[in-house]
Amino acid sequence: MKLVVVSAGLGVPSSTRLLADRLAAATAADVATDVRVVEVRELAVAIAHHLTSGFPGRDLAAALDAVARADGLIVVTPVFTASYSGLFKSFFDLLEPDALAGKPVLIAATGGTARHSLVLEHALRPLFAYLKAVVVPTAVYAASEDWGAQGLAERIDRAAAELAGLMTGPAETSETRVARVAEGAMGNTAATPGNSGREAGHGNPGEPGPDQSTRAAGPVGRAAGASAAADLLDVVPFEEQLARLRAA
CATH class of the missing domain: 3.40.50.360 (Flavodoxin domain)
Structure with a gap:
């Protein structure tokens, strides 16, 4: 160093x-x-x-x-x-x-x-x-x-x-952060309670059906998730940053 x-x-x-x-x-x-x-x-x-x-x-x-x-x-x-x-x-x-x-x-x-x-x-x-x-x-x-x-x-x-x-500390590029956050966002969406029922054609009227869920997980949905994740990447609370530094 x-x-x-x-x-x-x-x-x-x-x-x-x-x-x-x-x-x-x-x-x-x-x-x-x-x-x-x-x-x-x-x-x-x-x-x-x-x-x-x-x-x-x-x-x-x-x-x-x-x-x-x-x-x-x-x-x-x-x-x-x-x-x-x-x-x-x-x-x-x-x-x-x-x-x-x-x-x-x-x-x-x-x-x-x-x-x-x-x-x-x-x-x-x-x-x-x-x-x-x-x-x-x-x-x-x-x-x-x-x-x-x-x-x-x-x-x-x-x-x-x-x-x-x-x-x-470990280095992480902006592209890596976008991919990681987008992947986490897609995983959380798939694991949300009630998703399995909607995918099977059940659930309340107006909620996305099987074809809508498939489209949300497709390229357009992933691009939207990555864009939303990129918008949030720069907003990190100061207390969280300081806690990471102290832990290192």
Whole structure:
């Protein structure tokens, strides 16, 4: 397993890098993984050249490739003007469009005041949802007063456990989910009490007879069942998702 940490801190030392390291250590404690840290600050000149010329330098190309090949991703940015930093955004602008598709991502940020904590929900989460990543439910924000205070360690451990669960959980494509749910829906229909009587020509007037039941189980019925199942696939209660992660 490969875990890549993208830290966009500008200072040395950096609270952004400190938070990134703590998140990486907590994740590595839950799942065996090789950890690589990408310091965006060190790639600033190469990022600017790539944006203007279209050609990445060797170090930048290696960093982008590592992010694309990672099994899990931790991204941490400082907050500037109520959003992520421009350097952080520029780095992810250089990725291929589908590089993060289906990839588990833990989002985090640091700032001078807790008033900027909503940057996680109004800026970072929409960005990585657009990039088709799978963002873990718990995001971590660390203000200046959070360091050494109660609560930060618990948020770090919870977010890391969710990321580890997504990294090690079984993968299932959307096509597989549609087929599985459609098959289950057809099985439940066949096993519904009273179906056997209607299939034998009994039951209340207006209920489907033998020929109608046959048609419902045919290609048109299966297609309708698959379509209905596909419409419901994305609606999964948060409590159920979290329970699966904890069980893993």
